[in-house]
Amino acid sequence: MDKLGIIPGHLVAQLINFFLLMGVLTLVLYKPVLRMLRERSERIAKGLAYADEAEKRVAQAEAEYQRRLEEARREAQAIIAQAREAAEKERQAILARAQAEAEAERARVAEELERERQAALVALRGQVADLAIEAAGRVLRRAVDEPAHRQLVREFLSQLERGS
Amino acid sequence: MFRKPRFWLLVFTLAALIFNFCHPFDIQLPHISLAAEKVATIGGFPITNTLIASWVTMAVLIVVSVLATRNMREVPRGLQNVVELVVEKLYGFVESIAGPHTPLIFPTIATLFLFIIVSNWMGLLPGYLSIVVEHAAPSAHEGAHAVEKVPLLRSAATDLNTTLALAIASVLMSQVYGVIVVGFPQYFLRFVNIRRPIAFFRGLQGRGPRTGVGSLLFGFIDLFIGVLELFDEFTKILSFSFRLFGNIFAGEVLLGVMVFLFPFVASLPFLGLEIFVGAVQAFVFAVLSTAFIAQATAHHGAEAEAHEEQSVPQPHVVSTVGQGT
Numbered sequence: 001m002d003k004l005g006i007i008p009g010h011l012v013a014q015l016i017n018f019f020l021l022m023g024v025l026t027l028v029l030y031k032p033v034l035r036m037l038r039e040r041s042e043r044i045a046k047g048l049a050y051a052d053e054a055e056k057r058v059a060q061a062e063a064e065y066q067r068r069l070e071e072a073r074r075e076a077q078a079i080i081a082q083a084r085e086a087a088e089k090e091r092q093a094i095l096a097r098a099q100a101e102a103e104a105e106r107a108r109v110a111e112e113l114e115r116e117r118q119a120a121l122v123a124l125r126g127q128v129a130d131l132a133i134e135a136a137g138r139v140l141r142r143a144v145d146e147p148a149h150r151q152l153v154r155e156f157l158s159q160l161e162r163g164s
Numbered sequence: 165m166f167r168k169p170r171f172w173l174l175v176f177t178l179a180a181l182i183f184n185f186c187h188p189f190d191i192q193l194p195h196i197s198l199a200a201e202k203v204a205t206i207g208g209f210p211i212t213n214t215l216i217a218s219w220v221t222m223a224v225l226i227v228v229s230v231l232a233t234r235n236m237r238e239v240p241r242g243l244q245n246v247v248e249l250v251v252e253k254l255y256g257f258v259e260s261i262a263g264p265h266t267p268l269i270f271p272t273i274a275t276l277f278l279f280i281i282v283s284n285w286m287g288l289l290p291g292y293l294s295i296v297v298e299h300a301a302p303s304a305h306e307g308a309h310a311v312e313k314v315p316l317l318r319s320a321a322t323d324l325n326t327t328l329a330l331a332i333a334s335v336l337m338s339q340v341y342g343v344i345v346v347g348f349p350q351y352f353l354r355f356v357n358i359r360r361p362i363a364f365f366r367g368l369q370g371r372g373p374r375t376g377v378g379s380l381l382f383g384f385i386d387l388f389i390g391v392l393e394l395f396d397e398f399t400k401i402l403s404f405s406f407r408l409f410g411n412i413f414a415g416e417v418l419l420g421v422m423v424f425l426f427p428f429v430a431s432l433p434f435l436g437l438e439i440f441v442g443a444v445q446a447f448v449f450a451v452l453s454t455a456f457i458a459q460a461t462a463h464h465g466a467e468a469e470a471h472e473e474q475s476v477p478q479p480h481v482v483s484t485v486g487q488g489t
Contacts, residue, residue, distance in 0.1 A: 004324050005199020009209060012219060014329030021222050022275040030227035030271055033251040035238050043238070 129153050180429040191427050194420035198313065200323040201314035203299055204377040214323035217292070221283040221320055250278075254450075261451070262458045265345060269457050270336045276330060277450035280321060281294070284412055285444025286320025288435060293416070321412040321445070321489055324405060331404030335397055342460035351460075355394045357386035400456060404449065411445050 132153050166172075200212035232247035240248055254274050259266040286292070293315045322325045342351045353359065360383035366372035415438040422431035 002199060005197075005212075005330065006324050007210070008211065010200075010215060010323070010325035011329050011332075013215065014326045015333060017218055017222060017278070018275065018329055018333045021225065021279060022271050024222075024226050024231060025275055025278070028226065029247065030251060030274060032233040032236055034255065034270075035249055036238075036240075037248060037252055038253075040238065062290055104239045 125157065129157060134155075176317055177429055181426075184428050184430060187427065189427065191424055193424045194417075196381045196417055196420070200318055201299075203297060203314055203316060212323065212325075213318040214320050214326055217287065217317045218279075218283065218320040218326060220317065221279060223367035224286065225282055226279055257450075258454055258478075261454045262461070264469065265341070265458070265461050269337070269341055269454070269461075272334070272457070273450050273454050274339075276334060277446050277454055280330070280408065280449050281443055281446035282377065283320040283326075283437065284446060287317075287321070287412065287416070288419075288438055292317045292319060292333070293420070319412055320417050321408050326408050327423045328401070329407040330403040330408070330449070334449070334456070336405060337400050338453070338460040339397075339465040341457050345461040353390075357390045358383065360386055400452075404452065408445050408449060411441055416440050456487060 129150070133149065136149075136153075168392070200214040201215050202210045204211045228249065232243040233245060251274070254277060255266065255270060256275050258270050262269055296313045297316045297318045298311050299314050304460060339351075342354075360379050362373070363372060363378045364377075364383065366373050367374035393477060419431065420436055422434050425431075
C-alpha cells in the first residue's frame with residue numbers, strides 16, 4: 001500500500017473532494033444550464049407553434065379576404081345588372097312617353113290641318129259659289145241673286161263634290 | 165523560397181531536432197515514483213502534489229462554471245455557449261444509455277467526466293512536474309532533515325488515491341441509485357438472492373404454489389451468482405482505478421522519458437497522443453459508470469420478470485440505448 005502511495009486519509013479526502021465538486025457543479029453548472037436548455041427548447045417549441053398558428057391565421061384571413069372579394073364582386077355584378085335593368089326600363093319608359101307625345105303632337109297637327117283644310121274648303125266653296133253665280137250672272141246678263149238660284153248652284157256644287 | 169513561412173518552419177524544426185543532440189542544458193530523467201510526492205504537511209496531514217492538482221482542477225471547473233452561468237442569456241454568448249454545448253452533449257450521451265433515469269444520475273457521470281478530462285489535460289500543461297519546491301522531508305535517517313526537491317503539481321490521476329476515490333464514488337453511487345430506483349431490500353436481493361428458497365419453503369407450507377426440489381438447487385446457483393455480483397462490484401473499483409491511473413501515469417512517464425531523450429520538438433507528437441489518451445480515459449470512465457448505473461437501476465425489471473414467471477416480459481431499461489441523441 002505504501003509503495004502504491006495509497007493513504008487512507010487522501011482517499012477519503014479525494015472522495016470528499018469528488019462529492020463536493022459534484023454538489024457545487026450541480027448547483028452552478030448542471031442545474032442552470034439544463035434549465036436554460038429546457039427553457040430555450042420550450043420557447044422554441046412555443047415559437048414554432050405560434051408561427052404555425054400565425055400561418056394558419058394568415059391562410060384563414062386570405063380565404064376570408066378571397067371570400068369577401070368574391071362576395072363583393074358578385075354584389076357589384078348584381079348592382080350593375082340591376083342598374084342596367086332599371087336604366088333599360090327607364091329608357092323604355094322615356095321612349096314610350098316620347099313616342100306617345102310625338103303621336104299626340106302628330107295627331108294634333110293632323111287635326112289642325114284637317115280643320116284648316118275644312119275651313120279653307122268651306123271658304124273656297126263659298127267663293128266658288130259666288131264666282132259661279134257671278135259668272136252665271138255675267139253670262140245671263142242679269143243677276144242671279146235669288147235664293148232659288150243660289151240653291152241651285154249649291155246643289156250643283158254638292159253634286160260635283162259627290163262626283164269627285 | 166526564403167519568404168515562405170513553411171520553409172522557415174522546416175528550418176526551425178530541423179535546427180531544433182539537431183539541437184536535441186548538442187544542447188547545453190542538463191536534462192535529467194525524471195524521478196519516477198508511483199506514490200505522489202508530499203509537498204507540505206498541514207497539521208499532521210500530508211499534502212501531496214496530486215491533491216493540490218485536484219484542488220486546482222476543482223477550482224478551475226467551479227470558476228469556469230460560475231463565470232459561464234452567472235449571467236445566463238437566452239441567446240448564449242462566448243463561454244456560456246461552450247459550457248452549454250458540453251453539458252448538452254454529455255446529457256444526450258447519458259440519456260442514450262440510461263434513458264429515463266438520466267436526470268437522477270447525470271450529475272455523477274458529468275462530474276466524473278469533467279473532473280477526469282480537465283485534470284488530465286491540465287496535467288499536460290507546462291508547470292506540472294516542472295515547477296519544483298523544496299520540501300524538508302523527515303528522512304529515514306534520524307535527525308538529518310534531507311531537503312528534497314519535489315514537483316508542486318502532478319496530474320491528479322497519477323495518484324491511486326484519486327483514481328480509487330473516483331472509482332469508489334462511481335460504484336457507490338451506482339448502489340445508491342440502484343436503491344433509489346429499485347427500492348431498499350429489493351436492490352440487495354441482487355447480491356443475496358433467496359427468492360427461490362423462500363418460494364420453495366412457502367410452497368411446502370402450502371402458502372404458495374409448490375415448486376420442485378430443482379428450484380431449491382437453482383436457489384443455490386442464485387446465491388452463488390449473488391456472490392459473483394458482489395465480487396464484481398469490487399472488481400469494478402479495481403479496474404476503474406487502475407485503468408485510469410495506469411494510462412495517465414504511463415503517459416506522464418512516457419512524456420518524461422521523451423523529454424529526457426529529445427527535449428525539443430520531437431516529443432510533441434507524444435503530447436498530442438497524451439491529449440487524446442486523457443480524453444479517451446475520461447470518456448471510458450464516464451461510459452462504464454453510466455453503463456453500470458444503468459445496469460443497477462434496470463435490475464428491477466429483469467428480476468421482476470424472473471420472479472413472476474408467467475408475467476409479460478418487461479422491456480429492459482438498457483434496451484433504451486441508442487434511442488436518444
